Amino acid sequence: MAPVVFYFHGKSPAVDGVTIDVHELQTMEQLRQLVSTKLSVALPSTVTFNKQADVEIPASVLTVLDRIDAIMIEREVAILVSGRKVRPVPGPTGGIPFIGGYSEIYPDFMGNYQRLLSKYGHIVHVSFLGKSVYLTDDPDCAGVVLSEGEFYSKQIGENHPLFPFKMTLPNGLFTSDTSNPAWPTSHKFMMTAMGAKAMRNYVRSMDHTAGHLVQRFNELLEGDQSFNAFPWALRTAAQTIGEVAVGIDFKMLDSTESSIADIFNLITRNLEAAQGLFRKGRIYRAFPNPERREQKITADQMNAFVAAQMERILREGKTEDMAYQQAAISTTSLLDYMLHATDEEEMKMDVELIHETVITFLIAGQVTTSSALAWLWFCLSTFPVQARKLYASLITAGLTRDKEITADELSKLEYLDWFIKEMQRLFNPAFQPTREAQKDVIMPGGLVVPKGSQVTVALHSVMVNSEHWKNPLTFDPDRWGTEEVRKRHKYAYIPFAAGGRSCIGYNFALQELKLLLARTVLNFQIENTTEGSVIYDPEFSLYRPLNFTMRLRKQIDPSELKMEEGPVIEEKIEAPTPVVGSKLLPKFWAVHASNNGTCEGMAGDAAAKARQFGFADVRVVSLRDSPLASATSTAEVAAASNFFVICVSTYNGEPPDSALSFSDMLDAEIKSGNDSRFAGINFCVFGAGNTQWGPTYQAFVR
Ligand code: HEM
Numbered sequence: 001m002a003p004v005v006f007y008f009h010g011k012s013p014a015v016d017g018v019t020i021d022v023h024e025l026q027t028m029e030q031l032r033q034l035v036s037t038k039l040s041v042a043l044p045s046t047v048t049f050n051k052q053a054d055v056e057i058p059a060s061v062l063t064v065l066d067r068i069d070a071i072m073i074e075r076e077v078a079i080l081v082s083g084r085k086v087r088p089v090p091g092p093t094g095g096i097p098f099i100g101g102y103s104e105i106y107p108d109f110m111g112n113y114q115r116l117l118s119k120y121g122h123i124v125h126v127s128f129l130g131k132s133v134y135l136t137d138d139p140d141c142a143g144v145v146l147s148e149g150e151f152y153s154k155q156i157g158e159n160h161p162l163f164p165f166k167m168t169l170p171n172g173l174f175t176s177d178t179s180n181p182a183w184p185t186s187h188k189f190m191m192t193a194m195g196a197k198a199m200r201n202y203v204r205s206m207d208h209t210a211g212h213l214v215q216r217f218n219e220l221l222e223g224d225q226s227f228n229a230f231p232w233a234l235r236t237a238a239q240t241i242g243e244v245a246v247g248i249d250f251k252m253l254d255s256t257e258s259s260i261a262d263i264f265n266l267i268t269r270n271l272e273a274a275q276g277l278f279r280k281g282r283i284y285r286a287f288p289n290p291e292r293r294e295q296k297i298t299a300d301q302m303n304a305f306v307a308a309q310m311e312r313i314l315r316e317g318k319t320e321d322m323a324y325q326q327a328a329i330s331t332t333s334l335l336d337y338m339l340h341a342t343d344e345e346e347m348k349m350d351v352e353l354i355h356e357t358v359i360t361f362l363i364a365g366q367v368t369t370s371s372a373l374a375w376l377w378f379c380l381s382t383f384p385v386q387a388r389k390l391y392a393s394l395i396t397a398g399l400t401r402d403k404e405i406t407a408d409e410l411s412k413l414e415y416l417d418w419f420i421k422e423m424q425r426l427f428n429p430a431f432q433p434t435r436e437a438q439k440d441v442i443m444p445g446g447l448v449v450p451k452g453s454q455v456t457v458a459l460h461s462v463m464v465n466s467e468h469w470k471n472p473l474t475f476d477p478d479r480w481g482t483e484e485v486r487k488r489h490k491y492a493y494i495p496f497a498a499g500g501r502s503c504i505g506y507n508f509a510l511q512e513l514k515l516l517l518a519r520t521v522l523n524f525q526i527e528n529t530t531e532g533s534v535i536y537d538p539e540f541s542l543y544r545p546l547n548f549t550m551r552l553r554k555q556i557d558p559s560e561l562k563m564e565e566g567p568v569i570e571e572k573i574e575a576p577t578p579v580v581g582s583k584l585l586p587k588f589w590a591v592h593a594s595n596n597g598t599c600e601g602m603a604g605d606a607a608a609k610a611r612q613f614g615f616a617d618v619r620v621v622s623l624r625d626s627p628l629a630s631a632t633s634t635a636e637v638a639a640a641s642n643f644f645v646i647c648v649s650t651y652n653g654e655p656p657d658s659a660l661s662f663s664d665m666l667d668a669e670i671k672s673g674n675d676s677r678f679a680g681i682n683f684c685v686f687g688a689g690n691t692q693w694g695p696t697y698q699a700f701v702r
């Protein structure tokens with residue numbers, strides 16, 4: 001029997017087809033596998049075969065061939081992937097040349113990822129500033145992208161979000177390419193050191209840190225203070241990883257005045273410099289610049305810190321060399337482990353690799369869990385019913401404020417686990433693991449990702465994908481007890497990514513977060529005292545709240561909780577979406593003076609764009625009601641940080657009716673020589689009109 005030519009429907013069998021000896025195959029699975037390998041289809045299960053047909057025939061009316069004997073008698077067989085023709089990934093086009101899709105993505109990553117994926121489908125392509133970004137929110141695609149191997153690999157080129165960190169840590173576990181020989185070595189050693197069993201060694205020191213946090217929180221409670229949550233979360237996370245990584249107490253929670261240890265300030269400075277370099281682009285990076293100098297200075301000091309710690313541990317000489325499996329459960333810190341663990345060939349990690357690994361852990365173990373802890377506190381304040389249920393579940397399990405929490409107890413606290421899962425589903429700190437396509441790949445859905453592309457898995461969008469999650473935006477820890485969620489798609493919940501390059505610290509992170517959440521809830525209730533919306537930091541590579549402020553209240557006595565026993569009130573509310581924002585940007589006023597609504601619409605559009613650009617506090621008001629209309633409020637806004645965009649129309653050379661009194665006031669002030677009234681105000685004016693606009697709005701500007 002003659003071989004069969006397989007080709008993608010819509011392409012030419014003669015040019016793009018592949019020939020296969022079908023009669024040698026037994027099953028459809030084998031055929032799908034072979035065709036997928038030859039045509040670079042990522043998931044063989046997505047391939048369907050169809051009777052050869054004119055390219056013009058719509059895919060939906062092709063005749064399906066689902067038996068091997070039916071396929072054998074054809075000469076040419078057309079293929080569909082996920083029932084669709086193979087085609088390029090869609091996405092926004094046009095925009096300002098070169099800048100392209102920049103504002104499609106920046107600065108509101110989270111909002112824009114979600115918006116683009118809702119608009120264009122499960123994979124979207126955006127290009128800007130010479131970069132090309134692919135995003136996906138589909139669990140099937142996420143599984144393909146995150147599986148290291150034939151199709152994708154973690155390779156950190158200049159367009160990868162981790163590129164700046166790779167400049168500091170080329171061999172770090174987090175930032176090395178998978179092809180770098182340093183990666184399998186450090187991965188092998190550190191996987192074992194970070195296993196669940198090894199982590200149990202650190203429960204006590206983690207709970208000790210949690211205890212210190214409770215003491216400090218009690219002091220803040222007594223002072224009835226409202227405070228920014230994130231710096232406290234950062235201190236707590238830094239104290240915990242610091243102790244576990246190098247085995248010393250950094251004393252960052254010994255008093256409310258304790259400062260952050262130098263090493264963590266160095267890390268923050270280093271990361272900020274790296275982010276700055278990344279944002280400013282390749283041309284900037286090619287020349288000497290202050291960020292690069294800062295990176296070098298901080299990296300040298302970080303290395304000096306690690307060298308000193310190594311020396312101390314070796315000088316103390318408490319630990320012998322031993323097999324790494326044994327070392328994981330008997331050394332006193334990760335650094336102690338790295339210095340003494342030997343592998344099957346009696347090899348140890350070399351000193352340079354240890355340097356990069358320690359710093360990697362000090363970074364990865366702190367920036368992530370600090371954001372997660374801040375979001376946990378945010379969830380406690382936003383969802384008091386669930387917070388109460390969590391408290392009740394801890395009391396029922398026998399936990400108390402004063403008694404140590406054991407690893408065994410932690411592993412049994414189901415609702416605690418669900419609460420954290422739900423926080424991570426909606427507010428996970430990591431949001432964009434990115435891999436590079438190793439060849440042209442036909443993704444599930446039939447979309448082609450070209451070789452060399454960076455594909456970002458939009459973690460939040462995956463975890464709220466409505467095809468996989470019911471009421472995706474509702475904060476509902478109980479969903480984790482349902483059959484539906486237990487049977488979910490393997491890649492629908494991936495806060496720690498997946499595959500060979502997934503998070504190595506998740507046991508650590510979950511143990512730490514569980515202890516800290518339990519300690520918080522056993523002792524406190526949290527009130528959200530943030531003015532306005534909670535904003536997230538667009539300048540940072542992780543999702544973290546910038547301005548979430550909170551006040552503590554003493555937790556009720558467990559006896560009061562018992563009196564309330566009865567059915568738990570099921571109150572499921574939609575989680576608020578933090579907006580993007582930078583504290584550095586001024587308050588944005590979109591002001592309108594309009595007769596027929598055009599300018600009011602313009603002001604609304606300007607406000608929406610401003611939010612997308614990262615202005616945290618944006619208001620839309622009519623000129624009449626704006627602070628510009630009265631002398632007292634004008635003085636106030638001039639003194640503070642404010643920016644006014646005034647959209648005003650004109651009719652017969654006059655301002656619109658609603659702005660006539662404002663215009664009269666301007667004339668009067670100028671006539672009386674009081675023209676400093678608007679000094680110090682940042683503003684611009686958009687005049688809407690026809691060819692005779694000049695007299696009105698130019699007068700406004702003047
Ligand atoms: C809630 C907390 C955490 C989250 C959400 C998280 C998430 C992630 C994600 C998504 C990745 C994959 C990154 C990528 O694909 O580029 C990752 C990798 C990694 N994480 Fe975590 N992480 C957390 C906590 C931690 C902690 C506490 C540590 C260490 C103590 C840690 C150490 C690492 C390391 C070393 C890698 C790189 C592994 C490799 O590339 O082989 N993480 N993490």
Ligand SMILES: Cc1cc2nc3c(=O)[nH]c(=O)nc-3n(C[C@H](O)[C@H](O)[C@H](O)COP(=O)(O)O)c2cc1C
Nearest residue numbers: 594595596597598599649650652653689690692693
């Ligand atoms: C009756 C009338 C008179 C207008 N006179 C002027 C004018 O003198 N100069 C000008 O630039 N535009 C003039 N326009 C154009 C308006 O300013 C323009 O349509 C504007 O977008 C309306 O904005 P609004 O809907 O916010 O009021 C006039 C429009 C109308 C309907």
